[in-house]
Structures are given as C-alpha cells and as structure tokens.
Amino acid sequence: MIIVIDAQANQDERAALLALVEQVAGQRRPVATTCIGESEVIAIDQAVLDTQALEAIRCQPAVAQILTPTTPYQLVSRHFKASPSSIVVGDARHCDPVVIGGEQAMPVIMAGPCAVESREQLLETARAVKEAGATVLRGGAFKPRTSPYQFQGLGIEGLRLLAEARQETGLPVITEVMEPEMVEVVADYADILQIGARNMQNFPLLQAVGRRGRGKPVMLKRGLSATIDEWLLAAEYIVAAGNPNVILCERGVRSFDPQTRNLLDLACVPLLHELTHLPVIVDPSHATGRRELVPTMARAGIAAGAEGLILEVHPDPNSALCDGRQSITPAELRTIVHEARLMVQIMQDADRLSQVA
C-alpha cells in the first residue's frame, strides 16, 4: 500500500501519520518513506492492515491519497506512476550527462571492457567507444568471478582509471559495486552503480545503494534465474530505501542449452514496460556469450523497445583478461549504434502512424 503524503501537511501531521503507520505495521515490518518524482510517500505491506487500521490511516490529515497496487511491488509499479521514469546520469561538472528512459528519443549505449585491465587498455577503449557513438563508459574494477583464483579486478586503482577516462572522454561511467561497505567509495567515482546478476537478491547491498549511494543511479541486473516479480521486488528494495533512480538490465537467464551462455529474454522488455515505469537496458554480451551474435541481438533488443544497450567492447577481444569471447570491436559497435538510431526512427514513425489510425 502506498500512502501519498499531502504536500500541504505540516510537520506534526506528517509525524502523526508516520507514527500511526509504524504502530500498525508492528515490529520488524519495514515502513518505507521516500520521494518519487514530486511525491513524498509511505509504503508498507498491505497484508498487515485490517479494515479498522486502514480506516484510521485514511482519516489522517496528512494523507493525500492511498494506492493499493495488486502487485507485490509498489513504488516501481506502473500502477503507481504511469509515466516512464527518466533518469539523469552524470554530473555536468565532470562529464556529458545522459538521460535514460522517459520520453527521450535515443537509446543509451553503454560500452567498454569487461574489466579495467590497465591504463592503456581502458583509455584506448574509452576513446574508441566514444568515437563509435557510445554515451556511457562501462568497465569493471571489482569483478565477481566464479573461481577464487581468477583475476578479481584492479579495485580502487580501477575506479581511479575510470574517473580519468571519464575526464578525458566526457563519458559518464558505470561500474559494479559488490558489497555494502564499498558503496560510498564506488559512488565517489562512478556515475551509475551496477548491481550484478549474482547480487540481485543481496538485500543488504540493495539497501546500501538505496541509502548510502547519494542517489546515484543504480543499474540492477536480472538474477540468473530471477522471475520478473523477484526482479521488480529487488528494485523496490532500492527505491524503498530512498533511491528512485533504478535502471533494470536484462542479461539473459539460465537455461538448458550450452550453445549460448544464457538465454536472452527479450519479451521481458515490453512486459516490464507494462508493469513498471523504470527504464530497461539490454546486455547482449553476457546474454549470448558469443561475439558473433551480439550485433544482431543488440538490434533485436532495440526493436523490443529497450531504452539502451550495454556492450562489452575490447580493442583486441582475443587478448582480454575476461570475457574476450563475447567482446566486440569498436567497429562493430559503430554499426550497432547506427542501426539502433534508424530502428528507433522507424518505431517512432510507426507509433505515430498507428496513433493516427
């Protein structure tokens, strides 16, 4: 249940409302208070309220409106907020900001190496992806690796290199954060905090990027076999903790055929657009794990309506320390960017056409 607070309510009225809600929710039932767009809201689990409690809340002077989505997620629901959210990425003092989602025309293209390996590799790639049309630079400083013996990333040194690459190219930077204790540090350098697929239900981490990430946009990758509901509830954790700037990223789910690394679920894009106001990014690199499939699936992702793509690009994929098998070259990126723009043009024309008809 979402209680929208009356913008005219005074401090006492607000405090009285919150106290009542917390009392009704009872011990250890979380109550989220946050702002979405212009609205200040309180969200709680509807299941804990009986009719009497509900009535008592409804009578509070601070209440502007009560919404009861039928879905388990609430603040991220399109029922609560009908207009698509647009999320501003990057601070104009350090880079060229981009807008993801909303009514903006062009899909965002995030590109860069899987892992930051060295100053040279990163700067060379950053320049190349910028030149090819990318608008955000990706690169892993902290790498979640399946084996403890694999290269684990350059850590804080990697963050510094990303900041340097941002300064040089003007591209805002996205990088992964893996543990709550590191959220502030990563937020010092990055413009988007990435939550990896393996951490989609790492709830303390979700709460940390919600509370301690200074509102920096968070890109939440879908878990290896997460349902849409679980994914949106994970996003709800971040929003309920105070950070409404969440971007979803489809990167394929686990399936039975070893031919591809994962199974890219593009139908989730239009489905998410029905269910949530959050923007959706598609990652064809991790989804397929095969370089030769990436350009086609990037195009299909845009056709499915994604607000952007995230792509692994390496100047020399065969020598990459990580995921070279799925990295494309800057030249391939350029074609993808070009096609994506034309594709969006067609889709907008077709939409206009069908609205006329």
Add this chain to the structure above:
Amino acid sequence: MIIVIDAQANQDERAALLALVEQVAGQRRPVATTCIGESEVIAIDQAVLDTQALEAIRCQPAVAQILTPTTPYQLVSRHFKASPSSIVVGDARHCDPVVIGGEQAMPVIMAGPCAVESREQLLETARAVKEAGATVLRGGAFKPRTSPYQFQGLGIEGLRLLAEARQETGLPVITEVMEPEMVEVVADYADILQIGARNMQNFPLLQAVGRRGRGKPVMLKRGLSATIDEWLLAAEYIVAAGNPNVILCERGVRSFDPQTRNLLDLACVPLLHELTHLPVIVDPSHATGRRELVPTMARAGIAAGAEGLILEVHPDPNSALCDGRQSITPAELRTIVHEARLMVQIMQDADRLSQVA
C-alpha cells in the same frame, strides 16, 4: 559423413557405392540417400567407419566428394551447403506461391486462427489477414490439446475449409499433421505441413513427412525444451528421409517464470543462420501467450533476422475456441507487416554499408 555422388556416375557405379556403404554401416545403421539442390548425396554416421572402410569408399568411381561436418547433423549443416535455402511454398494452380528464405527480400507472414472453428470464422479471418498483408494462411484442423476433453479440431472438415479459403484468397495454407497415417491426407490439402513442438522428436512422423509428404515443405517447430542440436537433428530426420524443404520455427522454450507462456529465444535465429542453411520463422504468439506482447516481439523477431513470422489472428480474440489470449486482431497484424518491411529495409541498408566499410 556426406558422400556427394558424381553426376557422371553410371547406374552400376552408384549401386556399387551404395552397396558398399550399406555393408560398412551394418545392420540397422541407417543410410540416407537424397538430393539437396543439384546434388545427390549419401549420408551416414561417421562414427561407424574405420580408416580402411573410409578409404574403400573414397576409391569408388561414383564418389565426387566426401564431406565430414563436425556437427552431429550433416545435410542441414551450413558446412555442407553454404548458401541459404529458399523454399517455394504453394502451387501456382491453386494459390499465389511464396518463397521462404534464400536471398529474397521480404519476410513471409503466416497468419490466421489457432484452430479452424467454422466456415465463417475461417473465411472472414482469411480475407482479413490477406488484406492486412499476410502471405500464408495458418489454421489448425487437427489440434494437439493438453487435455483429452478440450476441443480437438474439425479434422478433415477443417482441411476442406482451409482449401476453400486458399481458393478464395490465393493464400497458400499451413496446417499441422499429428500422425504418420495422416501425412498423405494433410498433404492433399496443405501447402506446408506443420510439425508441432510436442512432436519435434516424434521420429516416425518426421520420417513420414520426409517420405510420404510428396516433398511438401515442412515447418518444424522447436520442442518445448529442445536444444539447438536436437532441433537440427530432427530436421535432419526429415531431410535424410528425402524431403529437403524444411523450415524451422522458434516458438519459445519452457522456463521458470509463469508471466509468459514460454521464453522466446531470439538469439537462436542468428545462431541457426550460422549453423544451418534452413530458413527460420518466429512465432511470437505461442512464445509469449500474451496478445499485448506479440507486436513488439514480432518486430524483434524480424530484427533478429527471421525469414518470417507466424501469428495467431482472430477477428474477435475474446471468443476464440483456443488461444484467444494470444491472438491479435487484423488491424494489429497490418501494423506488424508494415513495420517488418521497414525494418528489413534498414537491415539491408546497414548490411550494404558495413560491406562497403
């Protein structure tokens, strides 16, 4: 292993070769002899041959060439036939033939009701889909239903109605065949024989459409959780039985999230184009099971490079006897056809561009 027979070889040389191969293969190891394009070929399991046997075959005068694909499927492999197969559908005496696959520009659009329910429903739908731009009419006469108590289709009466609709609209007709004994009957009426997902590994049926379907094109739907290799081996059954005119149809695979009926695996489209010369059709209706997702996923299917779409269309989806939940209207079909054409245009332009570069 594929043995290409020398077109100049005489009858005796051919017979000697075949006898040798059969002897080498041994009892109950099938040997396929068939024609692909201009070539007459023999295919067998390479595993049964030792070096000596291989050498003996190689010395036969009737042998033009020996190919050894590294994949378990052989005749459908792109290693064997590099150019994409184009399959002619429909006989000009009864309808307007269409070509699926190959170098042809426009994707085929197969559309119609899930099941043939009545003369009126079918003819009305047939006219409507033709008018909206479809080039093949789909409709089920024999329906594989999960429950024995559900509507099982109109049977032969349904086939007759399909032939009538073809005559009226000029659209060639695709319909499902469910058992070997019915192959000839269905081939009497249909222009494409459809093998449903549940029958993808019904091997006697695959052999029957290969041998007894008079070369009528066969559309082979992917099994509920079939790997790409299993699917291509199922296609190989049909081709090895003498019918090279196989069309693959991706209709989603089984997965864990009940939000959609199946999980549409669009990455299989470019992957199949690498592995096989057979054309690929996408079925967004069965894949998603949700009408509102069909137009977007149809667009994404074309963007993924599919040679066509198959779509459930019903003049009044809410009253359909079967699968109304996933049927679109003729008006929605029209938009899909329009977008598909523009999309193909862009993709061809982009290909040209990247070949120039």
Add this chain to the structure above:
Amino acid sequence: MIIVIDAQANQDERAALLALVEQVAGQRRPVATTCIGESEVIAIDQAVLDTQALEAIRCQPAVAQILTPTTPYQLVSRHFKASPSSIVVGDARHCDPVVIGGEQAMPVIMAGPCAVESREQLLETARAVKEAGATVLRGGAFKPRTSPYQFQGLGIEGLRLLAEARQETGLPVITEVMEPEMVEVVADYADILQIGARNMQNFPLLQAVGRRGRGKPVMLKRGLSATIDEWLLAAEYIVAAGNPNVILCERGVRSFDPQTRNLLDLACVPLLHELTHLPVIVDPSHATGRRELVPTMARAGIAAGAEGLILEVHPDPNSALCDGRQSITPAELRTIVHEARLMVQIMQDADRLSQVA
C-alpha cells in the same frame, strides 16, 4: 466432470444419458466412456456445461453419482478413486505375472538392456537380471534416437527375441511403441507398452494404446520438461480412451547442469501419490546418465515411495550399442534389489508405528 453410471440402469437409460451428454458437449468436444474398477463412467470437460445442462444430466435415471474434480485430469485423480490402483502385468500362460502398485508389498524391478542388440546379448542379460531379482524384463526393439544415423533398434526381430527371453525366464516384458500403427504388433509381444518421454504428448499414440492395445498396461514416461499436470493429462488421454492400466515413470527432467543427463525429480513421487491413484516407477538410469549414481538413486527412489524401478543392465556396459554409460552390471542390480526390500520393510514398520502413535 465424471458421471458414474448406475449399475442398475438399463440400455435405454444409458443411451439416453450418453446422447444428452454428447449433445451438451457439442461438436468436437470429446466425451469419454470407460470403466475404472467396477464403475462405468462418462467423463467430459466441465467447462462446457451451464447450470441448466448440469441439472438436466443430474436428473437422468442412469446417473448414480456426479463427481467434479477441481483438477483438469479426472479419471486418474485420487479425488475420483481414493485407493491406489494395482496393475497386473503378464499372462500366466506365458510368464510369471507381477502386480504393480496397490497394497502389494514389494516394488517391481524392471531391468534389462537399453536396446535388444542380439539373441545372445538379450538372453544372457535376461537370465542375469532374473537371477539378480528382477521381475520384469526391459529391452528396446524400436529405439527413438536423437540422430537419424544412430542404431534404430532391431524392430520386429527384437520383439521376437523379447518373447523368447520371456519364455525362457518367465519374466514379463516391457518395450517401447513409437507410433499408432505399431500398437497392435507390439501388444502381440509385450506385456507392458512403454511410451517414451519424447512421446508423452503424442496424443494419437496415447489414444492408440488406450483403444487398440487390448488393455495391455502402459508405462508412460514423463516428458523432458513436462509439468505434473501435463503428465497426468497425458495419462488421462489413455484412460479416457478405454485403458485404465497406466503406470507413470519418472525419468528426470531437463535442467541446466550438464553434470547429469537429466534432473531426477523424486519429490514428484509423493506428490503423485497425493494427486493420482496410478503407480509410479523411477528410472535412475536415464535420470542420471551415470552408472555410478544409479544404485544410490535407486535406493532414494524406493525411499521416496516408488512402486518400482526400471534399470538399464548390460552384462558388459562398455560394449553396449546404446546408453552403456548409464548401464549397471547384474551384480550391482542384485545389491539394489536387496536394499530395496529392506527399505520397504522399514517404511512399512515406520508407517505402522506412526499409525499406532
């Protein structure tokens, strides 16, 4: 909905009832009439009946009782028949019959080679499995193989050899039937008709073993990724077609880890015992695909309450033409049989104990 016919009703009353039901069901909505135990019943899809029609049926003199299971399957439901079905296998003129399911104490052990390869191999294995304690002989004469080039089985020659092995050992025989046209022939030789996993939703085949198998018991293997409901509806097809002697066989479902061939779903055993009166057999050979896991999973299958096991046994697994990787030796079979008996003893004691308490 199940209409139990009054045993006292005369011919006219029965005919009137059936005519009414068929009229109400309408064209192409199947109506099943069959016998389960002592009861003669009619089953139809409840969804097609309105209150008025239901009332009209209820008033028919031939109606003894109307049951409305809440599940889509009806005749196989435990709601319809609370006592576990026991199925007699084998004709005493040709072999030593066994009973599967019901209140009988000992689990049935079906064992033998994947494929009948030769007279020697089959007879040797038959004697060995009999000696090790097996009570049914398995062996494939018609083999559904993923590739058209693999060994496809000895066919009718294989059936003859199975009959010979039965005569010599007294073991009833189970073998697979792959197409409707072959049901009578296979039923001439086999004591149990096996429907393979790939044919679980081959509906014409299900109807054929229901109608044309002369009531021979049918073992229905679970499809590669079939839900429990789909599986029970497939069983319902057979029962609704007139053959109540259905045995279910869990053989693992498709999953994401290539370490085992399939994922054995043992929890389906107690779940099925809740939902249906049909007996359940476990196949640890196909489920795991690894010989070294078979004995342990056989034991676990019995512990899960299975009414029996089906096991691939080969005198020399390494030289098997098919599935040698998952075949155990006769000596391993002997240990499995011994443990299974002790296990059942414990479970019966524990049940007695907990009923006392």
Add this chain to the structure above:
Amino acid sequence: MIIVIDAQANQDERAALLALVEQVAGQRRPVATTCIGESEVIAIDQAVLDTQALEAIRCQPAVAQILTPTTPYQLVSRHFKASPSSIVVGDARHCDPVVIGGEQAMPVIMAGPCAVESREQLLETARAVKEAGATVLRGGAFKPRTSPYQFQGLGIEGLRLLAEARQETGLPVITEVMEPEMVEVVADYADILQIGARNMQNFPLLQAVGRRGRGKPVMLKRGLSATIDEWLLAAEYIVAAGNPNVILCERGVRSFDPQTRNLLDLACVPLLHELTHLPVIVDPSHATGRRELVPTMARAGIAAGAEGLILEVHPDPNSALCDGRQSITPAELRTIVHEARLMVQIMQDADRLSQVA
C-alpha cells in the same frame, strides 16, 4: 594447482616459496594459503603458470608435493583429499557438540523455525525439536525476504534468543549471516554460519566467513540455479580464505513446475560425494515448499547418502510468520529421525555386504 608445503620447511624457505608463487601469479591473481587437515597448502590458478614457472616452483625446498586437480575447484576436491571431512560443530562449554560428515554413523538433524519470532516460540520449538531427536537448532535472525515489506527477522535480538535456547537445550545453533559486516557478530552467537541460496555467489560474504568467522563451520546453500561446479567454487572461496569447515546444503533448484517451490536434486548428493570431501546436508523444507512432502523427501535424502537434514519445524505451522506452508510439527520430526536411523543402519549393512561380496 595445489602446492603442499613441507612440514619440515623453515620460515625462510616458506617465505621464498610464497614470494615466488605470488610473483608468478602476477597482479590481482589471488594466491590462497591455508591449512586442510594437517597440511599447509598454497593454491593458485594453474592456467597462469608456464612450464618454466612450474619447474621453478617445483625446485623450491619448501615444496612437499604438487597436485593438479583437473577440476576448477581444488582444495574442496576429493582428488586433493580423499577422505570425507568431518566437521565439529559447537563448543563443549556452551552446548553438546556434534560431528557432521566423516566416518560418523548418524546423520545430523538440524531443526527449528524458519524465523525466530519470539522468546516463547523459539524456546518451545527448541525443546520440542531436541526432544524429537534433533541435534542442531536452526532459526533465522536475519531473514532475506523477497519483498522489502515482509518481516525481516529480529536481528541481534534473535541471535540472543538463539544463544539462550542453546544454553537451555544444549543444541548448537545454526543461523544465517547476510553481509560481511555482520560476520563477527553472528559468529559470536552461532555455531554454524549459514550462507543462503541467494548469497551463494556473494563473493565478499564468502571471503568474510572464510577470514573473519573465526573458523566457525559454514553451511553453504546451493544457489537457485547453481551448477555443481559453481557451488564447489563458491565453497572453494571460503576454504581458500582460510576456513576449511564448509558444509554443503542442497535445497532444490529452480524449475518450471509451480507444483513445488523448487526441484530437489537428490542425485547431487552421491555426485558431490564423488567430487568433494565436504559433507552434504539436504533441506526438504525449502526444496518442496509443501509440508506433506517433507517427511518422504527427508527419508529419500538420507537414502541418497546425505550426512544430515535441515528441517523447518514449528509448533503451530499455520501461525508461522514465515514459511508455515512448509513447516512440519515436532511429532513429524520424531518419525523422520526414527526412520533416518533405521535407514542408515540398512545402508551400512548393505555396504558391508557388498564389500564382502
């Protein structure tokens, strides 16, 4: 690659070896030094070593032996340590310690509520499970919940209640830790640290329980769709970080049939016993999500060779704040414990028999 250090080597020799290995491994390639049983070992990724580097290491005086498992995991591999690990749980000053795994006869039974809800609920359940035969008390103080609005556990208050229940019953306590920062606190109270399924690849958490958990045993639940290799590599993270006391817990994997919460993969038990020396616990409560299936699957888990069970028990399942649907009663637990003991007896007898034969 595992380098076993010579117990006779002096400090300088050890330091020289380690320095060489670190130099060879290069920046950011982790090198693990730890003790397993009596052996002090160094583990690294074999892939980074060329022949020359390997030779240089081999010549170091501190090297006793070099092992090169063919699996990606090393220290947890049965190739490295052939005898099953036995893990001592609980400090005799605070409770009755139990041994998990190894040659010990009886499976451990961990039982208790999903969540610690109150002092009364916990103490009552603790007494009841002790009386029913459980040897470890389970209970969640920090609860990972899919929705941010659900009850999140009592936190540190819950830990204190668990310690009180331990003191009263003598049962060692297992409880979940969700974030690296909380490892020390949870280790202050708990006897086993549980890593939940959603955190199986939360690598900072794995490292934290490895390094900062003071050697307290860790129970690592299998991820929702983790392969066996991924699971063992997650265990390897903990061992490589310095804590060899890892217990694996199978709790079902995600699958396509909503009938059960997860799909219990019992075949993983004998498979893990082949691949690793770590003990394996089975959790039938989370695996099935259905109370009525738990006793049977507990029995099947023991039959599959599990070193123990973890079970959700609630004095009044219907009123549980969490997972009541899958909680059994203390009376049901008693029967499970009784059967488990008999089952183990049989299995040991059968093993003895087959060793004699």
